[in-house]
Amino acid sequence: MSADQSMPVSESLTSAAVLSKETLLRRLKEDLIVSPILEPSQIGDGSVDISLGTRFIRSRRAKATEINFRELDKEKIRSFQESVVVPFGEHYILHSRSFVLGCTFEFIALPLDVCGFVLADRPMAEQGFLSQLRRLSTRVGGAA
Amino acid sequence: MQSIDQKTYLEVFEQKLHSLRKLVQDLRRGLPNRTSDQFIQGLNLIIDAVELFLHQRVDNLKAALAGNPLELAEQIAFHSKVALRILGALHEEYLPLLHAESQRNEYLVYPSIDRAVRLFTESFELTLVPDFEYNYAFVGKENFASREIELLEAHSDQGTKSALAALRGKTALKQWITFLHFPVADRDSALNLCVLAHELAHLVDEATKIYQKLLPIELDKSSFDELVDARCNTPAYGGITASTSGPQLTFEKIFTKPGVEARCYLSCNEVLERWIREIIADILAIHAIGPASYFAFNDFFAYMGAENIPSSSHPAPAFRLQLMLDELKDTMGYMSSSSAIDSVLTEAMPRVAAGANAAKYKDEANVVQKTIEKNPGKNADNFLAKIRPVISGYSFKASAYGQQVPDVLRRLRSGIAPIEVLDSSGAMSPASVVAILNAGWELYKTDIDGFYGEFRGDVPKMERLANLNHLLFKAIEASEVARRWK
Numbered sequence: 240m241s242a243d244q245s246m247p248v249s250e251s252l253t254s255a256a257v258l259s260k261e262t263l264l265r266r267l268k269e270d271l272i273v274s275p276i277l278e279p280s281q282i283g284d285g286s287v288d289i290s291l292g293t294r295f296i297r298s299r300r301a302k303a304t305e306i307n308f309r310e311l312d313k314e315k316i317r318s319f320q321e322s323v324v325v326p327f328g329e330h331y332i333l334h335s336r337s338f339v340l341g342c343t344f345e346f347i348a349l350p351l352d353v354c355g356f357v358l359a360d361r362p363m364a365e366q367g368f369l370s371q372l373r374r375l376s377t378r379v380g381g382a383a
Numbered sequence: 384m385q386s387i388d389q390k391t392y393l394e395v396f397e398q399k400l401h402s403l404r405k406l407v408q409d410l411r412r413g414l415p416n417r418t419s420d421q422f423i424q425g426l427n428l429i430i431d432a433v434e435l436f437l438h439q440r441v442d443n444l445k446a447a448l449a450g451n452p453l454e455l456a457e458q459i460a461f462h463s464k465v466a467l468r469i470l471g472a473l474h475e476e477y478l479p480l481l482h483a484e485s486q487r488n489e490y491l492v493y494p495s496i497d498r499a500v501r502l503f504t505e506s507f508e509l510t511l512v513p514d515f516e517y518n519y520a521f522v523g524k525e526n527f528a529s530r531e532i533e534l535l536e537a538h539s540d541q542g543t544k545s546a547l548a549a550l551r552g553k554t555a556l557k558q559w560i561t562f563l564h565f566p567v568a569d570r571d572s573a574l575n576l577c578v579l580a581h582e583l584a585h586l587v588d589e590a591t592k593i594y595q596k597l598l599p600i601e602l603d604k605s606s607f608d609e610l611v612d613a614r615c616n617t618p619a620y621g622g623i624t625a626s627t628s629g630p631q632l633t634f635e636k637i638f639t640k641p642g643v644e645a646r647c648y649l650s651c652n653e654v655l656e657r658w659i660r661e662i663i664a665d666i667l668a669i670h671a672i673g674p675a676s677y678f679a680f681n682d683f684f685a686y687m688g689a690e691n692i693p694s695s696s697h698p699a700p701a702f703r704l705q706l707m708l709d710e711l712k713d714t715m716g717y718m719s720s721s722s723a724i725d726s727v728l729t730e731a732m733p734r735v736a737a738g739a740n741a742a743k744y745k746d747e748a749n750v751v752q753k754t755i756e757k758n759p760g761k762n763a764d765n766f767l768a769k770i771r772p773v774i775s776g777y778s779f780k781a782s783a784y785g786q787q788v789p790d791v792l793r794r795l796r797s798g799i800a801p802i803e804v805l806d807s808s809g810a811m812s813p814a815s816v817v818a819i820l821n822a823g824w825e826l827y828k829t830d831i832d833g834f835y836g837e838f839r840g841d842v843p844k845m846e847r848l849a850n851l852n853h854l855l856f857k858a859i860e861a862s863e864v865a866r867r868w869k
Contacts, residue, residue: 268811274802275813275865293491293860326415326491327864346800346857
């Protein structure tokens with residue numbers, strides 16, 4: 240995560256810096272939202288460890304015979320998806336060659352002078368875990 | 384004359400038994416882990432008991448009626464029919480609850496509800512049941528499986544009785560198996576689901592027997608006498624007056640005045656007990672979650688299109704709302720400032736009071752209303768004073784509202800799920816569920832347009848409201864995890 244509080248946003252982007260642990264701790268009490276933080280050890284220099292949430296969306300393959308990408312819209316996508324909830328602390332078993340959408344357990348909202356990336360740690364990335372930020376139509380934050 | 388072969392009943396019983404067990408198993412697989420465990424164990428225990436009951440009876444009959452095959456077949460058929468009816472009742476009454484449970488909201492509000500109830504009783508299992516009937520309801524079964532098996536024992540011979548008693552003693556279940564029904568249409572609305580606090584209060588009332596401390600209450604004499612007189616003179620219809628000539632037959636002529644009085648006394652007390660239990664739940668809920676309970680009920684009555692009239696089970700809606708507002712004002716310290724929430728509540732007072740005064744009462748409802756109105760005056764011995772001590776340690780008074788809600792509301796207003804807030808020591812700590820719910824209602828009632836204004840793009844209004852509910856659910860779920868983790 241990087242920021243420069245003293246400069247306007249446009250200028251700070253050119254002179255961005257990684258937030259130290261100390262700054263992260265301070266900003267988390269002010270305007271940077273990564274919540275809840277269950278363990279202090281989640282916060283490091285320039286990073287906050289986050290975890291998978293309890294909600295997943297998976298495809299019901301039996302519901303779609305084929306996918307025509309040109310005709311694919313939100314409704315069509317939802318027609319072959321289903322939502323799964325895994326209570327906190329329990330397991331979701333992702334079998335090989337299957338795909339599931341998850342979201343972070345933490346609610347994330349960044350102030351205008353901070354940007355960040357949601358990255359998979361190396362062992363997970365090697366297993367094919369992809370992360371992507373979802374831009375929402377509201378100021379409501381969150382990572383998906 | 385028997386149209387059905389007597390042997391069929393026993394065969395059909397075996398089939399039904401098998402399919403019922405399989406259904407329970409299948410429904411269990413569809414539920415999240417540890418959900419309704421006790422209820423399912425109880426169901427299986429009852430099914431085992433019915434099987435044991437019939438098999439023991441059949442064995443005994445075979446021994447006793449070996450020389451009379453016709454009588455034996457008839458007796459077996461009779462007992463099979465009894466067992467089949469019990470299985471049928473289990474199928475109809477209990478399995479829909481398990482099926483509905485698998486449809487519940489994906490957000491995990493259950494842990495917060497569980498924690499709240501544990502403040503009052505430990506020995507319970509709670510199941511949330513989404514219903515297609517637009518209503519909230521509480522169904523509590525005390526000693527669920529044992530009671531059902533005891534009914535079978537009462538109709539059993541000595542051998543069967545001991546076998547059933549042994550089976551009953553094999554599994555110790557929680558004292559209370561309870562179900563909270565809520566409208567499936569409300570499953571994604573944290574705001575509307577606040578009505579559940581009232582249903583949970585019914586469980587607290589059942590477990591702590593508050594209603595027993597309040598009853599009996601002496602009925603209002605003048606309205607009761609009026610009811611008795613009216614009933615005495617009521618013409619007895621419904622086939623009793625077949626003759627068109629002669630004097631009109633009245634209830635008094637059939638039952639005598641003391642008889643009519645006794646019936647009125649019973650029916651009034653039945654209504655009184657139900658209303659008292661509703662008032663207990665209303666008062667407990669308003670203390671437990673503060674103004675959120677009032678707002679949720681206000682919207683619930685509107686959503687139902689409820690007429691402002693009492694029923695045999697519930698007082699008039701406006702009267703209930705008035706009791707809630709009075710409790711907020713007189714006992715909990717609300718409406719004493721110019722804050723946004725106090726303004727909304729104060730504004731509601733005259734409207735609700737006018738509604739309560741305009742409610743029409745007749746018959747038993749009139750007697751019960753007069754009886755209740757006589758009681759909740761300002762004297763310390765009234766029945767509301769007996770309810771308050773149960774909840775006093777957890778009452779969400781105006782001072783608690785002022786301390787907890789503004790920080791939560793600030794985050795919510797900015798579109799942030801208010802999971803944690805800064806506590807007095809300067810550390811982040813989980814927001815209270817009650818503060819989250821009240822912040823949601825305050826935002827909804829006082830500045831929802833401001834919240835809708837935070838959205839960019841063409842997002843329908845109801846989608847914006849759905850977002851508010853998502854934020855509330857997320858905050859409730861994650862704050863509960865954080866609380867338990869720490």
